[in-house]
Amino acid sequence: MNLVTFSGPPSSGKTSVILKTIKALKDRGLKIGVVKFDALSTDDDILYEKAGVPVRKGLSGALCPDHYFVSNIEEVVEWGKGEGLDLLITESAGLCNRCSPYIKDIKAICVLDNLSGINTPKKIGPMLKMADIAIITKGDIVSQAEREVFASRVNMVNPGAVVMHVNGLNGQGAFELSTLLYEKEEKIESLKGKKLRFSMPAALCSYCLGETRIGESYQMGNVRKIDMKGKDQK
Amino acid sequence: MKNGKRLKTRKISELLELYPFLTNFFEDNLIDIEGKADLTINELLNTIDEDELEDKALDVEKLLSSISEYIDQMIEFLGEDDSNGVEKLTILPGRDKSGETEKFDPIEISKSEIISIVGPTGSGKSRLLADIEWTAQEDTPTLRKILINDKLPDKKWRFSSSNKLVAQLSQNMNFVMDLTVREFLELHAKSRMVEEEESVIEKIIYEANKLAGEKFDPDTPVTSLSGGQSRALMIADTAILSSSPIVLIDEIENAGIDRKKALRLLVGEEKIVLMATHDPLLALMGNKRIVINNGGIKKLIITSDQEKDILSGLEKMDSIVQKMRKKLRYGESLSLEDLMKENENA
Incomplete structure (x- = not known):
């Protein structure tokens, strides 16, 4: 079984891109399954089911979605093997720009959209910088110039990544992406012992444990203060 | 390094x-x-x-x-300078949706050439364009093969972010950045690392204003441009500043923009222009047209002399319509006499 991790900001078009790509992969006779990670709620599992794709979903609820992802990825791989999949895709929304869900030696794909603004690439951390492939969506509604500028900004923060344009609505580019996702010789048996590409965002303070009151005396643990001084006061 | x-x-x-x-x-x-x-x-x-x-x-x-x-x-x-140029693009036959081999001689397209692509919705126009963009090597569903300058294409056309083969223009595209025309062009020029940024920007604004029905000021926000002005700016910018040697035009409406000049600008900048359109005014401007059906290229038609005559007839009709449009824009009334006179002049 092959394993590919998709990640990207909310509403960037991950599910649409994956669905269109799966269509191209199925034409090659491959069996694909998806595990969708989200925070509070998702109906994307219904979309996958409709497309005849075996799917499971995991909601992180009150936990950091990244931490939830890495604590469950082994079980996810077990499920995929049990289903007899050729390719297992995990999809997780990068809900904060510090998300870092990628695993060493496991193909990592970041989905971004042209509408998110040209400063977005530099604002996103490991989720983009550590990806193998960066997919840019929604190119059909912006100008050629904006597509070129956005792609050059993506390239600047991750020069090693393959940058591709995929249209999640009409599927343009999805076949091309599908050719990069599956390698016959690759066999993932278990993730035990593998490592994350980058450490995940950290927090361990009183608010993690359910504190709701505001005020210094309630703040314990890993707490950091904002610098309110202007440049001239430094 | x-x-x-x-x-x-x-x-x-x-x-x-x-x-x-x-x-x-x-x-x-x-x-x-x-x-x-x-x-x-x-x-x-x-x-x-x-x-x-x-x-x-x-x-x-x-x-x-x-x-x-x-x-x-x-x-x-x-x-990279001219060695990066695409002098010639060649499409070799593959198969259609039913698996039938396509029966056409290799289609050769040179730079500064305009090719129309016609066929009903769902006939496979998008796939053909995707084959070109991906420089297919018998590894797409159509099994077609694309050559560039008579050779197997460099991998960079597939994977490098600064070397995309095809630039696209369509009616649905909009500017979404909150910048003025000048700031917008500066940003694009910077990302392309052009020398003589100022003169390139001036040239784009000048050319765009030649295409647009109504002129615009460089300090206008791009999002405030009219439909025609936006289209004009996109075309001029793509012609002059885009890195892609091939431009795909997916239908441009005939409102507020001089399409003939637009195509002339693109081919003048040595682009290969592909147009997916059924508008006779556009389609007949191509020297050739590729006919697609059931996922396959059915034939290649060379625009005949008769068709060229038809095109000039259509252009005359179109110019009458454009004149009427202009009159309406400036608050004038139209009269039958005007129409007769225009007809005679045309």
Whole structure:
């Protein structure tokens, strides 16, 4: 079984891109399954089911979605093997720009959209910088110039990544992406012992444990203060 | 970078002098180089303490490899001149949706040529364009093969972000950035690292204004341009500033823009122009048209002399319509007499 991790900001078009790509992969006779990670709620599992794709979903609820992802990825791989999949895709929304869900030696794909603004690439951390492939969506509604500028900004923060344009609505580019996702010789048996590409965002303070009151005396643990001084006061 | 070892011991000031584009690179990668010009890359990265690395989510090893990769890419990109040009594009037959072999002689398209692509919705126009963009090598569902300058295409056309083969223009595209025309063009020019930025920008604005029905000011926000003005700016910008040697036009409406001049501008900048359109005014401007059905190329039609005559007849009719449009725009009334007179003049 092959394993590919998709990640990207909310509403960037991950599910649409994956669905269109799966269509191209199925034409090659491959069996694909998806595990969708989200925070509070998702109906994307219904979309996958409709497309005849075996799917499971995991909601992180009150936990950091990244931490939830890495604590469950082994079980996810077990499920995929049990289903007899050729390719297992995990999809997780990068809900904060510090998300870092990628695993060493496991193909990592970041989905971004042209509408998110040209400063977005530099604002996103490991989720983009550590990806193998960066997919840019929604190119059909912006100008050629904006597509070129956005792609050059993506390239600047991750020069090693393959940058591709995929249209999640009409599927343009999805076949091309599908050719990069599956390698016959690759066999993932278990993730035990593998490592994350980058450490995940950290927090361990009183608010993690359910504190709701505001005020210094309630703040314990890993707490950091904002610098309110202007440049001239430094 | 081919000399990765030396990179680490190079001073920042030296590197910036050699590769000015690194200033943006450091900024976008959240690395502060102010006052650190005398440090080597290694020393610079060592000045970032563990907390800062963690906070900015930086990885020193990854950064080093990114810097060297980026320098390599930019050197290659900046060194490219005409050798990067696409003189000729060749499409070799594959098969249609039923698996039938396509029966056409290799289609050769040279730069500055306009080719129309016709066929009903769902007939496979998009797939053909995708085959071209991906430089298909019998590895797409159509099994077609694309040659560039009579040779197997370089891999960069598939994977490099600065070397996309096809630029696209369509009626549905809009500007979404909150910038003025000038700022917008500056941004695009910077991302393409053009020299003589000012004159390139002036040229684009000049050409766009020639195409647009109504002129616009460089200080207008791009999002406030009319439909015709936006289209004109997109075309002029794509013709002059886009890196892609092929331009795909997916239907442009005949409102507020001189399409004939637009095509002339594109081919004048040595682009190959592909048009997916059924508008006779556009389709007949191509020297050839590719007919697609059931996922396959059915034939290649050379625009006949008779068709060219028809085109000039249609253009006359079109110019009458455009004149009427202009009159309405400026609050005039139309009369039958006008129509007769225009008809005679045409």
